[in-house]
Amino acid sequence: MFLSELLPVQKAGKIIKSQINSTGTEKVSLEDAHRRVLGQLVTSRLNSPPFDRSAMDGYAIKAAATFGHGEENPAVLKIVDRIGAGQMSQVVLKEGEAIQIATGAPLPSGADAVVMEEYTHGQEDVLEVETTVIPGENVSRAGEDIKVDEPVLEPGRLLNAPELSIVASAGYSEVQVYKKPSVGVIITGSELVMPRSHLEGAEVINSNHFTLKSLLESTLAVPHMTHCVDDRKLVREEFLRLLDTHDCLITTGGTAISKGDVVVDVATKLGEVLIHGVSLRPGKPFAFGLVKNKPVFMLSGYPVAAMVQYDVFVRENLLQMQGLERNLSLQTKTATRKIPSTLGRTDYIRAKIEGDNVRPLKIKGSGIIRSMVDSDCYIIMEENLEGRAEGEDCQVLPYHALQV
Amino acid sequence: MFLSELLPVQKAGKIIKSQINSTGTEKVSLEDAHRRVLGQLVTSRLNSPPFDRSAMDGYAIKAAATFGHGEENPAVLKIVDRIGAGQMSQVVLKEGEAIQIATGAPLPSGADAVVMEEYTHGQEDVLEVETTVIPGENVSRAGEDIKVDEPVLEPGRLLNAPELSIVASAGYSEVQVYKKPSVGVIITGSELVMPRSHLEGAEVINSNHFTLKSLLESTLAVPHMTHCVDDRKLVREEFLRLLDTHDCLITTGGTAISKGDVVVDVATKLGEVLIHGVSLRPGKPFAFGLVKNKPVFMLSGYPVAAMVQYDVFVRENLLQMQGLERNLSLQTKTATRKIPSTLGRTDYIRAKIEGDNVRPLKIKGSGIIRSMVDSDCYIIMEENLEGRAEGEDCQVLPYHALQV
Numbered sequence: 001m002f003l004s005e006l007l008p009v010q011k012a013g014k015i016i017k018s019q020i021n022s023t024g025t026e027k028v029s030l031e032d033a034h035r036r037v038l039g040q041l042v043t044s045r046l047n048s049p050p051f052d053r054s055a056m057d058g059y060a061i062k063a064a065a066t067f068g069h070g071e072e073n074p075a076v077l078k079i080v081d082r083i084g085a086g087q088m089s090q091v092v093l094k095e096g097e098a099i100q101i102a103t104g105a106p107l108p109s110g111a112d113a114v115v116m117e118e119y120t121h122g123q124e125d126v127l128e129v130e131t132t133v134i135p136g137e138n139v140s141r142a143g144e145d146i147k148v149d150e151p152v153l154e155p156g157r158l159l160n161a162p163e164l165s166i167v168a169s170a171g172y173s174e175v176q177v178y179k180k181p182s183v184g185v186i187i188t189g190s191e192l193v194m195p196r197s198h199l200e201g202a203e204v205i206n207s208n209h210f211t212l213k214s215l216l217e218s219t220l221a222v223p224h225m226t227h228c229v230d231d232r233k234l235v236r237e238e239f240l241r242l243l244d245t246h247d248c249l250i251t252t253g254g255t256a257i258s259k260g261d262v263v264v265d266v267a268t269k270l271g272e273v274l275i276h277g278v279s280l281r282p283g284k285p286f287a288f289g290l291v292k293n294k295p296v297f298m299l300s301g302y303p304v305a306a307m308v309q310y311d312v313f314v315r316e317n318l319l320q321m322q323g324l325e326r327n328l329s330l331q332t333k334t335a336t337r338k339i340p341s342t343l344g345r346t347d348y349i350r351a352k353i354e355g356d357n358v359r360p361l362k363i364k365g366s367g368i369i370r371s372m373v374d375s376d377c378y379i380i381m382e383e384n385l386e387g388r389a390e391g392e393d394c395q396v397l398p399y400h401a402l403q404v
Numbered sequence: 405m406f407l408s409e410l411l412p413v414q415k416a417g418k419i420i421k422s423q424i425n426s427t428g429t430e431k432v433s434l435e436d437a438h439r440r441v442l443g444q445l446v447t448s449r450l451n452s453p454p455f456d457r458s459a460m461d462g463y464a465i466k467a468a469a470t471f472g473h474g475e476e477n478p479a480v481l482k483i484v485d486r487i488g489a490g491q492m493s494q495v496v497l498k499e500g501e502a503i504q505i506a507t508g509a510p511l512p513s514g515a516d517a518v519v520m521e522e523y524t525h526g527q528e529d530v531l532e533v534e535t536t537v538i539p540g541e542n543v544s545r546a547g548e549d550i551k552v553d554e555p556v557l558e559p560g561r562l563l564n565a566p567e568l569s570i571v572a573s574a575g576y577s578e579v580q581v582y583k584k585p586s587v588g589v590i591i592t593g594s595e596l597v598m599p600r601s602h603l604e605g606a607e608v609i610n611s612n613h614f615t616l617k618s619l620l621e622s623t624l625a626v627p628h629m630t631h632c633v634d635d636r637k638l639v640r641e642e643f644l645r646l647l648d649t650h651d652c653l654i655t656t657g658g659t660a661i662s663k664g665d666v667v668v669d670v671a672t673k674l675g676e677v678l679i680h681g682v683s684l685r686p687g688k689p690f691a692f693g694l695v696k697n698k699p700v701f702m703l704s705g706y707p708v709a710a711m712v713q714y715d716v717f718v719r720e721n722l723l724q725m726q727g728l729e730r731n732l733s734l735q736t737k738t739a740t741r742k743i744p745s746t747l748g749r750t751d752y753i754r755a756k757i758e759g760d761n762v763r764p765l766k767i768k769g770s771g772i773i774r775s776m777v778d779s780d781c782y783i784i785m786e787e788n789l790e791g792r793a794e795g796e797d798c799q800v801l802p803y804h805a806l807q808v
């Protein structure tokens with residue numbers, strides 16, 4: 001009976017995406033830029049390589065010395081120096097001479113090519129070259145890789161080791177990055193208590209505190225965690241207090257669809273609720289709204305539902321706020337058993353990948369907690385599907401692919 | 405000529421692994437346990453669910469009220485309360501009554517089953533149940549998911565959202581985790597300067613500072629970064645100073661094989677060098693040793709080589725120190741063009757995955773910096789392979805799979 005009022009997942013996703021704004025950018029030291037999202041176009045301030053250098057381990061020579069020589073009649077040269085990467089030979093190479101050189105080292109003055117180690121025999125200071133080398137061979141010219149003013153990295157790139165390396169090499173000690181979204185989190189529920197070894201009555205452990213905090217940290221956001229009892233006045237105060245100082249709000253609990261519920265009621269009174277109830281399983285009681293023009297994601301109080309709702313509706317939007325757009329690519333796997341589903345509803349089924357197959361977990365009883373740590377992917381059953389028979393292909397989203 | 409002296413990659417890997425010791429464990433608050441590796445067996449201190457609760461959105465009823473009823477002749481009940489997740493009804497259910505209940509809510513006293521919302525029609529306080537329900541249906545019994553004293557998580561698990569959720573639910577506010585490896589890093593090279601917009605002479609930007617720092621952070625280690633000129637006395641001092649207070653040491657530069665080089669010389673004099681030169685491309689000038697009984701990873705000064713050496717020899721060992729063992733699974737892809745390789749040498753070829761194909765990057769000139777940000781995987785050419793022809797299968801390691 002509620003099903004007809006539930007918003008399809010894709011439509012809900014579009015509504016949310018249309019309300020997401022950029023956090024803007026800030027300048028940070030490159031020391032602090034790891035796992036930040038680049039907020040500017042980086043153009044190189046330098047040539048790379050900064051000088052002509054060897055592209056191979058081998059010997060810097062004058063190419064002409066090898067003309068007419070080969071395996072049968074090697075050119076014989078005298079090794080006059082040996083230089084490692086980052087070293088510069090002080091020797092000016094003369095005819096009949098060779099300088100052993102490591103990849104990356106500046107080409108010695110007088111040399112015009114490098115012969116690969118593999119084509120030589122060296123013994124003490126005598127080198128035999130068993131091939132013909134052409135001028136410029138195995139030499140990287142200054143600026144060959146990157147020239148001054150060339151673009152090296154586009155905005156929107158996540159800065160990990162390779163990206164930081166290229167930004168540093170381009171001559172930048174500071175860089176514009178997107179600000180991390182600052183997220184206020186209200187875990188609602190009068191029954192919730194922090195972890196303890198004994199519970200009274202209907203007390204339930206506030207595991208969502210740890211779930212949401214770590215999910216947000218993994219999304220490169222800065223969480224500010226609070227807990228609130230199911231009291232409209234107190235929840236309202238927390239809404240206003242947190243929205244004053246944060247970019248957006250996430251709540252858990254108080255999103256029931258069947259009746260007025262605390263969180264959605266507060267959001268409705270303070271602002272506008274654009275979504276309440278989605279055709280998603282698990283995760284139906286999801287709401288989204290705007291309060292003080294800031295996005296408010298209202299998740300279920302139920303841990304597994306909250307986690308699925310985060311995966312479906314929150315993560316990519318928080319990444320978009322900080323400039324990171326991703327295409328999560330699904331994998332096709334074969335179902336090891338029948339997977340029932342309902343037309344018109346999107347199912348996220350916890351499952352385990354086994355080679356080319358995917359095995360939906362048997363959720364024995366509630367099976368809630370176990371299933372979260374025992375699974376490594378979702379089988380996504382889109383709303384236009386009525387399930388899959390054993391042996392049929394289905395679309396799988398590995399948890400690993402969600403990782404930023 | 406050096407090739408015969410180079411250690412095969414697999415042998416080198418085994419030597420290193422045999423020298424890796426655990427960092428030991430420490431107790432941390434669950435608040436600080438995100439992305440730490442669990443260092444104890446977690447057995448539950450609580451039942452989960454802590455009480456009988458509804459496994460579905462629907463209505464708590466006495467099952468007997470539905471016996472003999474169905475779609476044609478629904479049982480008619482009176483809705484006397486509505487409870488959301490985490491709420492507890494104060495009503496004791498009597499015959500002929502139903503209580504609307506959300507998934508996760510405690511089963512009201514007097515009820516013995518839950519009928520799914522989908523099999524009902526509700527209008528105001530009148531509920532029609534169009535199916536027969538058996539006692540216990542859609543009810544999760546206390547302890548059904550996890551019983552007190554049951555193991556819920558093994559040591560060696562990385563603690564992300566699902567794992568933290570289960571540890572919290574098991575009643576733990578603190579947990580034993582492995583200590584993060586503290587890693588001293590010496591970037592050697594007299595020519596190295598921090599990023600700037602203009603370089604003099606043979607100056608090269610110290611991009612390895614940023615590469616190694618971020619690689620170590622991504623490996624959940626704590627890096628302590630230093631820079632040292634190519635001076636044996638100074639490098640020796642740094643070795644001793646850093647090994648005093650850190651679990652292991654990583655250096656870059658000074659690992660040339662063809663001649664005595666600073667870092668390897670210092671390591672040889674202070675301790676024992678077990679590996680010098682591996683049959684790996686790029687990354688041949690790699691060394692590994694023990695100084696003061698602590699592992700010393702000596703990487704090339706050359707950025708791409710250092711990164712490959714880190715991927716091949718360092719990351720998994722630093723993870724093992726903190727209790728995390730992984731099996732990196734390779735993917736099989738079809739080569740879009742011929743990939744030459746040399747028997748006896750392991751190649752890590754930067755490449756790009758394109759569906760079922762993999763395209764090795766054309767490393768134009770040195771192409772060093774670009775290739776790092778343009779590629780998304782390695783093609784691994786094991787030492788027993790002489791390369792692959794176009795259209796042949798090859799083994800691919802996506803960078804994404806290296807992520808912790």
